[in-house]
Amino acid sequence: MQATTNIPPIPPPPSAPPSQSPSPELDSGGRPNKRQKVSGGDNHGDGNDDGINRIDITAPTPPDDKERQRKNMRDLVVERATKIHFQLTTKGERLNDDTMYIVSEVFRLTLLPPKTAIKILHPLYINVEGKNIPNAFKDGPDRREAIYIPLHHKTSSHWTLCTLLFKSDSGRKSIHIDFYDSMEACEQQVEPFFKRWMEERYPEYTITFNKQKCAQQGDSTSCGVFVLETMRRLIKSQDVTQTIQPMVARQGFLDMITLVDTEPSPTSTTLQVMGEIKAMGTKCDQSTMSSSPSPTQQLPRVPSLKNIIDQIRQIITTTEISITDQYSCAKKECKQITEQERHLNISLDAAKKELEMAKCKMQAVEEALEEIPNLTQADKTVNCISNGVRTQTWGDEHRPIDTDKRNAVAEEAQSSQTQIFFQQIQSATLNLVESKLSDCHKAIAEAIEERLRISSEAVAIEERKVAELKKKVKELIVRRSEMEALMLVYSGLSYLDEKRVEEIDMP
The missing domain is CATH 3.40.395.10 (Adenoviral Proteinase; Chain A)
Structure with a gap:
């Protein structure tokens, strides 16, 4: 909102004049100072002479x-x-x-x-x-x-x-x-x-x-x-x-x-x-009354305000409960609605936090599921390295001894057969390990997918909970507005009944 610039920064007292700044050439009584030029010889060398002699007019201000x-x-x-x-x-x-x-x-x-x-x-x-x-x-x-x-x-x-x-x-x-x-x-x-x-x-x-x-x-x-x-x-x-x-x-x-x-x-x-x-x-009220059409130009008759108010009062008092009591009931219900709204907002905030937590858990599960292919590839790499080490170790342990020349031919044949047998066992073992790893990875993937399904359902549940709480809060706000409107009607009727306004607390 644009603030006017003619209000001083210090708050004026209740009896202060309007907040307009006075002219700098006003005397203490609020009247303008008159200025009269004099010749330089009249002051005879006064170092402070500015060529102007100011005369304060103290005579009464003319009518x-x-x-x-x-x-x-x-x-x-x-x-x-x-x-x-x-x-x-x-x-x-x-x-x-x-x-x-x-x-x-x-x-x-x-x-x-x-x-x-x-x-x-x-x-x-x-x-x-x-x-x-x-x-x-x-x-x-x-x-x-x-x-x-x-x-x-x-x-x-x-x-x-x-x-x-x-x-x-x-x-x-x-x-x-x-x-x-x-x-x-x-x-x-x-x-x-x-x-x-x-x-x-x-x-x-x-x-x-x-x-x-x-x-x-x-x-x-x-x-x-x-x-x-x-x-x-x-x-x-x-x-x-x-x-x-x-x-x-x-x-x-x-x-x-x-x-x-x-x-x-x-x-x-x-x-x-x-x-x-x-x-x-x-003046606005009088202008509205004076602008009414003349009797010869009257529009179709509209029910008087008094008749309308009497009809409203009759509808309200059909329950044989006084207007003041109905106002008190509406005020009490409005207070209860406000308290319910406060509790619902607390629950809504908690539900929003639970929803965020569920979404974080689901994201973590999705990231774990994406890492399974990388885990499988890493296991294959480790198996290849392990296989090479085992083959090299076996060869070192079963290399023929050059000094034993008498049994060289026999030992070489035996070594070849043993190596073939060992490779067969190793191949079967690796196939079994790979099969077990594959089954293990498959089981892990299934477990993570199941966890992902559970997390997704949890997110959906929390989202529904948040939506329901928002709907309830909105309904309470509408209901509270209705109660406030009724309170205005009741307080207005009480005023028209010439009751003390102080007895009715306006909302």
């Missing part, structure tokens, strides 16, 4: 100047409010830093107690892509409440959220950093920055950084909405992993703006912007 300033301020407020209202009412529109700041201020004014220690920093206060780290908090080490820090990643045009919590229990000082990312894309950038910041500013503290699970966006433009809604849920101690519907969340922010009392401090531009947004919502 027309005051009116012009009020008009400029009014135009600026309307411009900011128009942009924010457009971003909160348009599907897929990115939220800039001004919208993030105004909604954060709405949270501070409507969700937090007056004297709370919870702090929400300006969206551009921290630059995680910069080299410089912020200073230490003035009240940081003594805090017992969270510090919420929206983070803008300029390179990727993305918003994320960090929370800091300082603790000092039993002499142990620690800083807990929780990180929430609706696209899981910026952890590697945020963790080293925050650790370096905390280690340098608070060296006596133990630092822990945790990436927390949160709802994931399904588009590339709603990260600002997800950050604000996650922050709202954290402040209200609600489940941040529940699905977020961007347009519902945007409308919720607008509804919260209407709850802000903008009358007591008309000098606060932040409250003026909120008041202008409230007025825009009222």
Whole structure:
């Protein structure tokens, strides 16, 4: 999301003027300095003479100047409010830093107690892509409440959220950093920055950084909405992993703006912007009513909203169970579904690991099967070498003795017959060994093929198990969405029955 450049890096207080930089030629009262040229002789050789004599106008600002300033301020407020209202009412529109700041201020004014220690920093206060780290908090080490820090990643045009919590229990000082990312894309950038910041500013503290699970966006433009809604849920101690519907969340922010009392401090531009947004919502409602066709041009009659709601209420209450009780049942079932989904995801992760292990075993069996021809060839080579050695050894042992000339002829004949007999025995032995080796290799191949079949079946079983678990998880997600929709219907009906909204926790 593109961040505007006219917001200062330091978060303005609730009563601060709009985040536009003043002209460098303004005096302390916000009025422009007038400059008058004087001749060089008037200053008589002053080494610091720049030829310009600046005169600070301390007289009261003329009425027309005051009116012009009020008009400029009014135009600026309307411009900011128009942009924010457009971003909160348009599907897929990115939220800039001004919208993030105004909604954060709405949270501070409507969700937090007056004297709370919870702090929400300006969206551009921290630059995680910069080299410089912020200073230490003035009240940081003594805090017992969270510090919420929206983070803008300029390179990727993305918003994320960090929370800091300082603790000092039993002499142990620690800083807990929780990180929430609706696209899981910026952890590697945020963790080293925050650790370096905390280690340098608070060296006596133990630092822990945790990436927390949160709802994931399904588009590339709603990260600002997800950050604000996650922050709202954290402040209200609600489940941040529940699905977020961007347009519902945007409308919720607008509804919260209407709850802000903008009358007591008309000098606060932040409250003026909120008041202008409230007025825009009222104008939109009036415009919708005024654009209705005249009685003579009325379209076919459409059932009134009251009749539709009464019909819905009648259908829901046919079970003789109150809407509040049905809401409680739906909320309880939604919680059970969430728990089942968590267990199924654990089982799914385990099944995926088993599948990978089965695939590795099957690959090992396939590689062993491919090595059998090489093993057979190696045995033949060894047999040939062994045969040659045995023949040579036999010849050396039975070579005739030259000194025994008397029996030379007889011994030569006997030696020849013995050699032929030995070769016959050796040939028969080698044939038997080769036959045994062949049978052995065949048995090994059959065993490996059987093992390959078993491994293949194991892989198929694990694949079916993974597919079934994925299907169950998907069914639970659909069922949970249905329960959340019912909860919205029940809470809406309860509101229309003039029950206190606080008694119904919005999902």
